[in-house]
Amino acid sequence: MRVGGQDFRSIWVEEDGATVAIIDQTQLPHRFVTRQLTSLPQAVSAIADMWVRGAPLIGATAAYGVAIAMAEDASDAYLHEACEKLIAARPTAINLAWAVNEMHRLLAPLIPSERQAAAYAAAAAICDEDIAMNSAIGDHGLEIIRAIAAKKPGEPVQIMTHCNAGWLATVDWGTATAPIYKAHEEGIALHVFVSETRPRNQGASLTAWELSNHGVPHTLIVDNSAGHLMSMGGIDMVIVGTDRTTANGDVCNKIGTYLKALAAKDNDVPFYVAAPSPSIDFELADGSHIPIETRSAREVTHMWGRSDQGELLHVRIAPDATQALNHGFDVTPARLVSGLITERGIVAANKDALAQMFPERVVG
Ligand code: MRU
Numbered sequence: 392m393r394v395g396g397q398d399f400r401s402i403w404v405e406e407d408g409a410t411v412a413i414i415d416q417t418q419l420p421h422r423f424v425t426r427q428l429t430s431l432p433q434a435v436s437a438i439a440d441m442w443v444r445g446a447p448l449i450g451a452t453a454a455y456g457v458a459i460a461m462a463e464d465a466s467d468a469y470l471h472e473a474c475e476k477l478i479a480a481r482p483t484a485i486n487l488a489w490a491v492n493e494m495h496r497l498l499a500p501l502i503p504s505e506r507q508a509a510a511y512a513a514a515a516a517i518c519d520e521d522i523a524m525n526s527a528i529g530d531h532g533l534e535i536i537r538a539i540a541a542k543k544p545g546e547p548v549q550i551m552t553h554c555n556a557g558w559l560a561t562v563d564w565g566t567a568t569a570p571i572y573k574a575h576e577e578g579i580a581l582h583v584f585v586s587e588t589r590p591r592n593q594g595a596s597l598t599a600w601e602l603s604n605h606g607v608p609h610t611l612i613v614d615n616s617a618g619h620l621m622s623m624g625g626i627d628m629v630i631v632g633t634d635r636t637t638a639n640g641d642v643c644n645k646i647g648t649y650l651k652a653l654a655a656k657d658n659d660v661p662f663y664v665a666a667p668s669p670s671i672d673f674e675l676a677d678g679s680h681i682p683i684e685t686r687s688a689r690e691v692t693h694m695w696g697r698s699d700q701g702e703l704l705h706v707r708i709a710p711d712a713t714q715a716l717n718h719g720f721d722v723t724p725a726r727l728v729s730g731l732i733t734e735r736g737i738v739a740a741n742k743d744a745l746a747q748m749f750p751e752r753v754v755g
Pocket of ligand 1 (some may be wrong): 444447553555556564566634645717
């Protein structure tokens with residue numbers, strides 16, 4: 392996607408063929424800063440400290456993390472250690488373990504001298520596959536947007552999203568944003584309501600930044616206004632991403648997604664989840680088994696922002712003695728999901744439909 396007129400992916404390999412570069416998402420939207428990853432600890436920090444975030448990009452970064460580790464030391468022991476450390480960096484998004492396990496499956500049978508080149512090639516393939524899947528999700532989701540647009544000629548399609556499931560959360564296109572970008576490219580009038588996504592504000596900082604860069608009309612809303620907006624009849628569809636969708640179609644995504652799904656159900660607003668297949672965990676029967684990341688209380692008690700003088704400030708918004716609880720994700724039950732938009736097409740959020748669409752992934 393484009394930043395200031397230049398094409399970018401969210402992760403790439405520099406000209407030396409070994410250094411991995413990323414966009415430091417903790418600096419957005421105020422500064423566009425790229426960082427270089429040259430060691431396993433840096434790759435682990437990039438994921439754990441959320442320089443990169445979003446399920447597919449975490450997976451892609453972890454894949455390159457294995458490659459960087461193999462450039463440092465291609466022994467069996469270090470391959471094992473690298474995979475363990477990367478998987479432990481964040482618990483909820485299944486793409487992380489999926490990508491690392493793919494890398495391990497491919498590299499473990501090779502002799503050490505073959506591992507570095509094979510690892511970089513495999514990580515690049517994971518990135519290319521991510522882009523192809525998101526583009527296909529975009530094509531399938533575009534059909535939904537086209538159908539809504541056809542019913543309201545002359546009026547924009549009003550779409551609500553949550554968190555950032557855009558190109559910054561993937562290698563390119565995004566998952567939830569891919570249909571939006573494709574519809575925008577096609578000239579369909581649309582407008583996106585972006586919920587700020589407290590506490591880290593991925594909606595306000597990242598999704599709004601992406602959409603601004605692409606000229607997609609959008610409005611930032613506080614998370615709490617989603618139900619009110621839907622009840623006023625102003626929203627045609629909700630589309631979000633997923634960090635892990637289980638075999639029965641339960642959807643784990645950024646905290647607050649569940650509330651949006653409840654409000655959507657109550658107001659007959661279609662609620663779609665853009666779900667590339669690596670984010671579907673066929674080993675878990677339902678969402679109650681998903682490990683939910685608990686993050687630092689400081690993300691709730693404090694906020695980052697830029698002063699009118701251009702200074703980045705970290706300020707406390709709660710009393711000094713107040714404790715905070717910070718669950719990063721919630722689970723939306725499958726019954727609230729209108730459909731999962733996968734790279735193979737739109738599928739109902741239930742066990743049979745998912746098994747029929749991905750028979751090779753079914754466990755047991
Ligand atoms: O904590 P984050 O910023 O990594 O959470 C990201 C989300 O919840 C996204 O919506 C999800 O990963 C889908 S990304 C295409």
